[in-house]
Amino acid sequence: MTANGFEARRDRLLAVMTGLAGAALLALILLRGALRDPGLNSHGALADAFLHGRLWIETCPEIDCALFQGRTYVIFPPLPAVLAMPFVAVFGFPGFKGFVILGLALSALSLLVWRAILRGLGTAPSDTLWLLAALAFASPLYQVTLRADGVWFYAQAVGFLMVSLSLWAAICRASLPLAGLFIGLAFLCRQMAIFYPLFLLFLCLPRERPLMSGFTGLAKPAILAAIPVAAALAVYFTYNIARFGSPTETGYAFINNPDQTTFIWRRISETGLFSRDYLLFNTLYLFLQGFHFEFGGPQLTALTGFDKAGTALLVTSPWVLLAFYAKVDRVFLAGAAVIATIACITLFYHSNGAEQIATQRYALDWLPILIVLMARPHSRAGDGQGFGTGRPAAFAALPLLVTWGVTANLAVLAVLSVYRV
Template structure:
């Protein structure tokens, strides 16, 4: 825990030292979460009037003549005390507030990596785990998200921290209530994180197939195979499945799932009510009411569609700097950002997994989680726009760094 605290302090210090001065001394021009918190303090779900001029009408939803913040609301809850103490949204240095929170994700990631080491899921040592946590903080798009501080990037800072805490509690299905709560808060911050529930589901299945929780040191060889039906040359797949089903501790599995689901379901219920109270429909999040230039494509293709896949994959895999013949910096990047492998080259290491990794249960569970979380942003109508690298990869970067371990 002391090392995790040191990681938090170091990361936060560096984030502050490298932040633009205006982030520390004034609110950002896109302080949507502070505006939402201020609305709550005044007993409203809408803004009570048009957005402030400094926000340039950027990503506000208009419905029935009222203006709303369409983004998931949990980061606004974190700003409530700041707004209350400051007496209003404009008095809150929201960029600075999120800098204080930015050290949580790398510190929690370090705790996750250490848990993997202790349970013999990883062969990394403590120093290597510190290095991986710092690489996440400063060598991925998380760094640029933390330094931005505006509404879109602030959500990623909060979401990554909640994701890391969720994983910490979800590993070995050790803390189902806290895992469900962190995932619920994550959903109220970055909606794709809801699909990371697959990791807890698979971890609970594994430990209940073992017949006990934990899987402490020395149990690794046994735990990797225990979740699968025992293999036998003269048994059919159906027979092996039957034997595995008989071994599965089903009452315990149900208890784990229900304990995990309870707080997450409450968060989802709140979100559905929040949608209904604002827009008259539990399924309406408000994005189609945004006053943005690309509203037409959302009307045509919707928020999610395979029509967007080619462009999103292009940004993720092929965005590179280009030569700038004019004055200023010799290289320039596209506003959609750089390729994932260019911003964090270490991800390329995942293409050559260590021997035996592909057969390990947790390894496959992590890749399944990456796939189900990332697919939504690949089919999403927006690339992330005006970013150093694709910011949506923050939603599953924690899982990628676990795979690196």
């Protein structure tokens, strides 16, 4: 058998393994949506409030609600609740018990958008399939879909779709105004999206023109793109004023979680939302912390728990390491600056995403940029045989890295399900 024949057989085996593991992970989402979605998502309560002409909710169905002047508020941006309004209008609250299925639909739409983005970048069909599998089952997108019955995870699924659409608008439509519209909507889900316009601007700059002349040519589209972003900021500031009397007060100062004893609550109440005290914890969990099962009993043979603070991105999504081979140019530098800004802010944040079996979900705020940088062609036009012309040899490891991420996620979920940890 030739070397090429062996490699093809190896990749087919990995594809079968990934397909079976992915199918099992998808089944888990469907089962959770059918059996374990209680319909008590705080965005559902907020959607019900909007339908009744209120900004406050009657009771807090989860944690992390604000109590201000005798009223209870959902502290998070409002767009995810707006998207849930038609379903809550039909089924009521908490009558609507389909947030996991809604999250699955949003993630499926995101994958369709990413298929278009990767095609627009000239990625080969086989590599496109591997990257879509990575996104679906070996990235934080999987766990926010699985847990979309929770307010935090559902909001992240909506935000990821909006960010993806902004990149689609820039890459596939070369439309900076349309990209600005979607990033404004993304901001109304996840505030960190406000840093994306820099990257979108550089994505839309003509590659063949010098930097300053490129900026001059994009002056009008940039102004048009700024309008929806400014409008989103105005909506959010007005929303905050109406609730808490200040444009920059999001409600975190008034969080009311009675009887909470978690380390997250102790951090908020004793240290604050941001502190350098959180840096080591967040950094290790983002880059180095592996899966950690806890054992008890006299002989340490009884599985008693699992570290749900998360697992490092490089452990559960090792395919992101291929971004090391990204083409370095002005687009790369702009993307790296946005990634560094978002990641550095979250490294000082009191939470790294709460309960999670895989990497912290906050990585979804900047992971789309990393994927674009990784998949961009290395020359002006891709050759249709990989990640653009001059595809590094290291990308031959993509199938193996994705298969590891998918099967590792399934293995951990299987163990936790069997042992009910």
